[in-house]
Amino acid sequence: MSTTQATYGTWSRPLKKTGLVGFLTTVDHKKIGIGYAIGALFFLLVGGVEALIIRLQLMSPENNLVDAETYNQLFTMHGTTMVFLAVMPLSAAFFNYIMPLQIGARDVAFPRLNALGLWCFIAGGVIVNLSWFFQAAPAIGWFGYAPLTSKQFDPDIGTDFWIIGLQILGIASLAGSFNFITTILNMRAPGLTMMRLPVFTWMTLITSFLIILAFPPITIALVELMFDRHFGTHFFNVAGGGKPILWQHVFWIFGHPEVYILILPAMGIISEVLPVFSRKPLFGYPLVVFSGAVIGFLGFAVWSHHMFTTGLGIVATSAFAFLTMLISIPTGVKIFNWIGTLWGGRISFSVPMLYALGFIWMFMMGGFTGIMHSSPPVDAQQQDSYFVIAHFHYVLIGGSIFALLCGIYFWFPKVTGKLMDEAVGKIFFYTIFFGFNLAFFPMHILGMTGMPRRTHTYKAEMGWAEPNFWSTIGALILGVGIAAVVLQVIYSCFKGKPSGNNPWDARTLEWDTSSPPKEYNFGYTPIIKARDQVWENNHGTDLKKMDKIAPDSHGIHMPDQSWWPLVVSIGLFIAGLGVVFHHQTWGMLIPFIGGDSVISLLHITMPGLLLTFFGIYMWALEGPGGYHLHPDPEELKSAIDPKESGHWE
Amino acid sequence: MADSSTHADPLEELKNTNTGVENKKMAMWAFLASDCMFFGTLISTHLIYRKIYPTVVDPTAIFSIELTGFSSFILLMSSFLMALSVSASHKKNMKSLRFFLFGTIIFGLIFLGGQVYEFSHFVHERNLTLSSNVFGSTFYVLTGTHGVHVALGVLWLASWLGYTYSKKFKWENALDIETAGLYWHFVDIVWIVIFTAVYLVEYL
Numbered sequence: 001m002s003t004t005q006a007t008y009g010t011w012s013r014p015l016k017k018t019g020l021v022g023f024l025t026t027v028d029h030k031k032i033g034i035g036y037a038i039g040a041l042f043f044l045l046v047g048g049v050e051a052l053i054i055r056l057q058l059m060s061p062e063n064n065l066v067d068a069e070t071y072n073q074l075f076t077m078h079g080t081t082m083v084f085l086a087v088m089p090l091s092a093a094f095f096n097y098i099m100p101l102q103i104g105a106r107d108v109a110f111p112r113l114n115a116l117g118l119w120c121f122i123a124g125g126v127i128v129n130l131s132w133f134f135q136a137a138p139a140i141g142w143f144g145y146a147p148l149t150s151k152q153f154d155p156d157i158g159t160d161f162w163i164i165g166l167q168i169l170g171i172a173s174l175a176g177s178f179n180f181i182t183t184i185l186n187m188r189a190p191g192l193t194m195m196r197l198p199v200f201t202w203m204t205l206i207t208s209f210l211i212i213l214a215f216p217p218i219t220i221a222l223v224e225l226m227f228d229r230h231f232g233t234h235f236f237n238v239a240g241g242g243k244p245i246l247w248q249h250v251f252w253i254f255g256h257p258e259v260y261i262l263i264l265p266a267m268g269i270i271s272e273v274l275p276v277f278s279r280k281p282l283f284g285y286p287l288v289v290f291s292g293a294v295i296g297f298l299g300f301a302v303w304s305h306h307m308f309t310t311g312l313g314i315v316a317t318s319a320f321a322f323l324t325m326l327i328s329i330p331t332g333v334k335i336f337n338w339i340g341t342l343w344g345g346r347i348s349f350s351v352p353m354l355y356a357l358g359f360i361w362m363f364m365m366g367g368f369t370g371i372m373h374s375s376p377p378v379d380a381q382q383q384d385s386y387f388v389i390a391h392f393h394y395v396l397i398g399g400s401i402f403a404l405l406c407g408i409y410f411w412f413p414k415v416t417g418k419l420m421d422e423a424v425g426k427i428f429f430y431t432i433f434f435g436f437n438l439a440f441f442p443m444h445i446l447g448m449t450g451m452p453r454r455t456h457t458y459k460a461e462m463g464w465a466e467p468n469f470w471s472t473i474g475a476l477i478l479g480v481g482i483a484a485v486v487l488q489v490i491y492s493c494f495k496g497k498p499s500g501n502n503p504w505d506a507r508t509l510e511w512d513t514s515s516p517p518k519e520y521n522f523g524y525t526p527i528i529k530a531r532d533q534v535w536e537n538n539h540g541t542d543l544k545k546m547d548k549i550a551p552d553s554h555g556i557h558m559p560d561q562s563w564w565p566l567v568v569s570i571g572l573f574i575a576g577l578g579v580v581f582h583h584q585t586w587g588m589l590i591p592f593i594g595g596d597s598v599i600s601l602l603h604i605t606m607p608g609l610l611l612t613f614f615g616i617y618m619w620a621l622e623g624p625g626g627y628h629l630h631p632d633p634e635e636l637k638s639a640i641d642p643k644e645s646g647h648w649e
Numbered sequence: 650m651a652d653s654s655t656h657a658d659p660l661e662e663l664k665n666t667n668t669g670v671e672n673k674k675m676a677m678w679a680f681l682a683s684d685c686m687f688f689g690t691l692i693s694t695h696l697i698y699r700k701i702y703p704t705v706v707d708p709t710a711i712f713s714i715e716l717t718g719f720s721s722f723i724l725l726m727s728s729f730l731m732a733l734s735v736s737a738s739h740k741k742n743m744k745s746l747r748f749f750l751f752g753t754i755i756f757g758l759i760f761l762g763g764q765v766y767e768f769s770h771f772v773h774e775r776n777l778t779l780s781s782n783v784f785g786s787t788f789y790v791l792t793g794t795h796g797v798h799v800a801l802g803v804l805w806l807a808s809w810l811g812y813t814y815s816k817k818f819k820w821e822n823a824l825d826i827e828t829a830g831l832y833w834h835f836v837d838i839v840w841i842v843i844f845t846a847v848y849l850v851e852y853l
């Protein structure tokens with residue numbers, strides 16, 4: 001392999017591929033994907049520890065392990081961490097790593113923008129969690145209902161950390177999504193039509209559209225809240241004429257599509273894994289794709305079902321109930337298609353398959369309770385009870401997390417070139433499956449018997465002690481299981497047996513390249529002729545086998561690395577910190593030496609924004625850059641010379 | 650791009666995507682879709698409170714519709730100049746490109762000047778501040794957000810105007826100017842909606 005000399009930007013660009021500099025300046029979608037995964041798994045453990053403290057507090061009646069204020073902070077941070085810092089970025093890790101490989105692209109459309117997404121995710125995650133160190137973690141619930149978030153009821157800076165953290169995480173999600181949309185629509189390999197796309201890539205596309213349309217409302221809601229807290233506006237301030245209910249509407253206009261942002265990538269993973277381990281094509285591929293799109297579309301029309309008990313009026317309530325019930329149709333279609341895929345297949349119960357089957361079962365349980373909630377009179381009984389907690393943990397753990405773990409076990413050999421031990425993986429799966437059900441099934445009963453959510457403790461006479469005790473035991477087992485999986489991932493990175501390129505005899509394009517994939521993904525341009533191209537290559541007729549076109553004499557064009565995405569996100573981090581500490585004293589930010597003078601926006605936010613703008617300008621001036629790589633001739637043995645191919649270069 | 654010399658028209662080569670739309674333009678369209686929801690939320694907030702409190706504030710006593718009407722007209726005309734800039738960049742006509750870009754920037758600045766005057770006039774003469782009532786909150790945050798969009802657009806176009814004097818400027822950059830133009834037109838279209846929903850509707 002030889003490289004030609006890199007072009008230079010305004011200043012010399014980082015060229016080192018390895019070590020800290022190589023990681024901080026990377027624009028490689030695979031390294032960025034791994035970065036997302038490391039961050040997400042870390043925050044998954046943090047959020048898990050928060051959950052376990054909550055469970056230990058509730059283990060016995062009138063327990064006092066943590067006080068009520070800390071308890072409120074714990075459930076707020078648990079929800080925020082799991083939604084924004086664990087499940088979303090873990091999905092983003094798969095989007096980044098797998099999607100470009102599935103479409104035969106060299107990288108995403110805007111590699112530096114992709115790096116910005118990663119660094120903004122880290123910056124946002126750090127800001128949200130910094131609140132712990134100032135003993136001011138937000139205690140407002142993950143959906144931060146007004147007027148609890150107002151300065152009057154929440155004078156601490158916890159809510160400000162939460163606002164700014166979510167804003168920066170929003171930038172990360174938006175930057176990623178613009179990139180993925182452009183990449184999927186524009187950079188597919190020749191012959192890879194939309195209806196030949198792997199379902200996971202389809203779900204990436206639909207999720208990206210959901211993100212770009214659902215995040216602006218929460219951005220604006222957070223801006224309005226920030227103005228209420230810092231600059232005396234009255235958006236949600238009752239005394240000034242504001243209506244707290246507006247927050248609920250705007251939050252859930254974001255919040256309900258967010259639910260599908262969490263589950264659609266999971267459904268995509270499942271749709272990849274089931275055919276591989278049933279050794280059959282996905283049953284009803286077009287229906288699975290269109291159901292995903294319909295779910296995404298309807299997701300914007302059901303937000304008020306989170307607000308049935310606020311008294312919306314009969315017409316609105318009925319309409320939202322009807323639309324909510326409607327969503328169960330495309331979801332049901334998907335489940336029947338998955339069952340259809342299994343039907344008559346030669347099923348092998350490997351670890352990814354166990355998680356996939358667990359997903360179908362557990363997600364259905366969560367779905368059934370969801371259908372119960374869609375009926376307003378039933379919902380009025382269940383609102384704010386542990387029944388709701390049971391419902392959304394069944395869809396978020398039994399659904400999203402199971403599918404993401406499934407994805408980890410499925411794609412781990414591709415990412416590292418190593419295998420994870422099957423027997424150990426199965427033990428961990430059954431641990432997680434058992435622990436999860438023991439933790440959350442009793443919550444259905446607790447909710448039915450009236451235990452409210454977000455309660456710090458309860459009296460022994462309520463009769464909730466026993467289910468709560470078993471639930472805590474289950475949560476501990478679940479926690480051990482998840483931690484064990486993370487440890488197994490780390491262990492297998494170093495000690496796993498070599499996997500080869502396609503250990504599962506899988507179907508989609510990412511399995512055609514080496515494991516781990518080379519920096520340039522594919523040494524050749526794949527010419528796609530069928531939906532499950534790699535399956536056709538290995539088992540299909542000659543007519544449907546893939547053609548490979550060698551690169552022309554220039555080699556493969558690669559983007560240059562860059563410092564500026566990191567600089568821009570540091571600028572945003574500083575600017576955000578300045579907004580959090582607006583009107584606070586320096587002593588609050590820097591204990592002992594800070595003094596009593598008050599921080600204004602000019603002190604920290606302005607320099608932060610200047611750094612951001614400076615970074616953006618340097619980013620623009622250096623340009624995408626790029627250099628050429630020549631792939632290993634070994635890879636091009638069966639490839640066609642570009643001049644004879646008749647395809648575009 | 651090292652191999653750009655091998656292609657007759659580098660701008661045409663950028664269209665060599667699955668959809669035939671250049672990557673940058675596709676991403677900008679996605680961004681604008683997102684921005685629609687952004688302004689949609691702000692405008693909805695304003696209209697919801699307008700309906701809840703029909704009589705608390707009489708906006709016609711605050712607005713100077715002649716001034717805002719004039720600056721709106723200027724902003725729309727800036728869109729016309731922007732279109733001419735994009736056309737000039739595709740025709741590789743540097744003189745016209747600079748002239749029309751300059752015009753777009755000036756018209757954008759006139760609009761911003763009008764908004765600055767309007768804000769300070771409302772605050773000092775009409776006693777409407779961010780915190781005087783809900784109308785003040787929604788009005789300033791909505792029109793202020795739009796103003797920030799215009800200001801960023803002006804900065805963006807001014808950067809391109811400056812860059813045309815750099816030796817590194819290439820006619821492939823016509824795509825970048827067109828992308829900035831999409832943003833500029835979008836911001837103008839949003840203003841048509843805001844001008845109607847916030848100002849004109851009060852005079853019905």
